[in-house]
Amino acid sequence: MTHALSPLARERRAYRRSRARRSTLVALLSTVVVAAAIGVAVTQSPGWPRVQVTFLDPASAWRSLPTVLEGLWLNVRVLVVAELGILVLGLLIAVLRTLRGPVFFPVRALATGYVDLFRGIPLLIALYLIGFGLPALRLQGIPTDTAVLGCVALILVYSAYVAEVFRAGIESVHPSQRAAARSLGLTHRQSMRLVVLPQAVRRVLPPLLNDFVALQKDCGLISVLGAVDAIRAAQIDAARTFNFTPYVVAGLLFVLLAIPTGRIADAVAARAARRQGAQ
Amino acid sequence: MKEQQAELVLDVRGLVKRYGTTTVLDGIDIAVGAHQVVTVIGASGSGKSTLLRCVDLLDEVDDGQILLDGVDISDPRADAAAAQRRMAIVFQAFNLFPHMTAVDNISLAPRVVHKVDPGEAHEKALDLLHRVGLDGFADAYPDRLSGGQQQRVAIARALAVRPRLLLLDEITSALDPELVGEVLAIVKEVARGGMTILMATHEMGFAKQVSDQVVFLDEGKVCESGPPERVLGDPTHPRTRQFLARVIAAGWLT
Numbered sequence A: 001m002t003h004a005l006s007p008l009a010r011e012r013r014a015y016r017r018s019r020a021r022r023s024t025l026v027a028l029l030s031t032v033v034v035a036a037a038i039g040v041a042v043t044q045s046p047g048w049p050r051v052q053v054t055f056l057d058p059a060s061a062w063r064s065l066p067t068v069l070e071g072l073w074l075n076v077r078v079l080v081v082a083e084l085g086i087l088v089l090g091l092l093i094a095v096l097r098t099l100r101g102p103v104f105f106p107v108r109a110l111a112t113g114y115v116d117l118f119r120g121i122p123l124l125i126a127l128y129l130i131g132f133g134l135p136a137l138r139l140q141g142i143p144t145d146t147a148v149l150g151c152v153a154l155i156l157v158y159s160a161y162v163a164e165v166f167r168a169g170i171e172s173v174h175p176s177q178r179a180a181a182r183s184l185g186l187t188h189r190q191s192m193r194l195v196v197l198p199q200a201v202r203r204v205l206p207p208l209l210n211d212f213v214a215l216q217k218d219c220g221l222i223s224v225l226g227a228v229d230a231i232r233a234a235q236i237d238a239a240r241t242f243n244f245t246p247y248v249v250a251g252l253l254f255v256l257l258a259i260p261t262g263r264i265a266d267a268v269a270a271r272a273a274r275r276q277g278a279q
Numbered sequence B: 001m002k003e004q005q006a007e008l009v010l011d012v013r014g015l016v017k018r019y020g021t022t023t024v025l026d027g028i029d030i031a032v033g034a035h036q037v038v039t040v041i042g043a044s045g046s047g048k049s050t051l052l053r054c055v056d057l058l059d060e061v062d063d064g065q066i067l068l069d070g071v072d073i074s075d076p077r078a079d080a081a082a083a084q085r086r087m088a089i090v091f092q093a094f095n096l097f098p099h100m101t102a103v104d105n106i107s108l109a110p111r112v113v114h115k116v117d118p119g120e121a122h123e124k125a126l127d128l129l130h131r132v133g134l135d136g137f138a139d140a141y142p143d144r145l146s147g148g149q150q151q152r153v154a155i156a157r158a159l160a161v162r163p164r165l166l167l168l169d170e171i172t173s174a175l176d177p178e179l180v181g182e183v184l185a186i187v188k189e190v191a192r193g194g195m196t197i198l199m200a201t202h203e204m205g206f207a208k209q210v211s212d213q214v215v216f217l218d219e220g221k222v223c224e225s226g227p228p229e230r231v232l233g234d235p236t237h238p239r240t241r242q243f244l245a246r247v248i249a250a251g252w253l254t
């Protein structure tokens, strides 16, 4: 790391640094100008005082924060459980869809039907059907907790998407890799588990994380079943005080929750791109 | 020729392979005796890779038989996986597993297919890496290795399963000229060690040095076959002469 630099290299490095500083400065300046313009446009609008009172009331925000946070904790728990369920079910369905041979025809057909059904159905309708329909059957052992039912609906719908992501990954692994595995005497299952899936999962990690971000906010939809999550808590507070600020609080908290995941997704995608470039 | 009669490891009889309407292999007969090296030569597209893939049961044959130690392994009732376990193939494009280190690539099949103890498989893999001159590369991933190094790992991976028959498919044709030598030296070593080998190559000089028999493939048929000195040095068939003249012009007969 302690190479003596030639004057030429030193001069070039200095030039690159000055260019980088200039770029940062320009970016900063243009951001400030745009932000100021938007700020002025919004605060000069005729309805602004009204909006400020009903949507951005600091007192209301402060008062609703504890209950909304408590609700968010439910969202986070649902998110974690749902995500795990989705990954397992999605992977399973993707693998079932790649099975060859006539014996597996019904399995393949079922898996395909599952994907068609749950990828097509709007999440809200799935939530209603499972959240209200399932308990109405009054069967033994069916959960009645709305958060659990919401979680089930999320898993069913999202695993259909995630299965397709996994399947695309599996099919993107070149057939020569399968041939190499088979020529070594590995069975279909062994080649899938040891050779194809590890490569496939690596490749689909960025789109998977993107689906995870989408799931994060869709977790808020379980509020339609009556589960007291962040959105429901905000709704209760808003209905009591006729002030919409708690919704803004809940919205901001969801955004805060999504930012780290988004950054991780970016980093993973960048790493994947670098790897591709290296090959 | 005498011991070839005595013990045939591989006996290909009237092999036919079609892709759609084109017949790539049109009745091939090839026999490989124990500890023999048989080399298949022929123009690009003459079906050398297809032949090797059929022998390794990676492609289904349309007609004919493939006998491994006298057992017809091309029979759909035969245990293909068991037959594949007794052969190993090295591909033109290496096909190492990119998510595994060199040593894991080599020890995978011994571990999961042949149920060798993981520690022992690892030791054996390190041994093999040493044999192919790659000490110190055990934990390198394939994308960090040069083409020649990757191909040497691929050879080690094939040898790790102690195959009865080793198939080599133009293992140097994806390599820069200066990397070819290091790979061929290893094959020579393996051949001298008594391995039974069926290989396809464009390296005529190498074929001459290691082969017991050379088979010239043309238009899906065996056009000419025999000892390397005769097929490469004094071919009788005009197609063979034509092919060799082209190869010499391209500088491959060294």
Ligand SMILES: Nc1ncnc2c1ncn2[C@@H]1O[C@H](COP(=O)(O)OP(=O)(O)OP(=O)(O)O)[C@@H](O)[C@H]1O
Pocket (backbone or CB within 6 Å): B019, B024, B042, B043, B044, B045, B046, B047, B048, B049, B050, B051, B170
């Ligand atoms: N999967 C496939 N589907 C259709 N045609 C194929 C397939 N594989 C090979 N072929 C055709 O079979 C013929 C023989 O191919 P093959 O790869 O065996 O040739 P080769 O002798 O190994 O050539 P090279 O020296 O270039 O490697 C070619 O005409 C090729 O186009």
Ligand SMILES: [Mg+2]
Pocket (backbone or CB within 6 Å): B048, B049, B050, B092, B169, B170
């Ligand atoms: Mg080929």
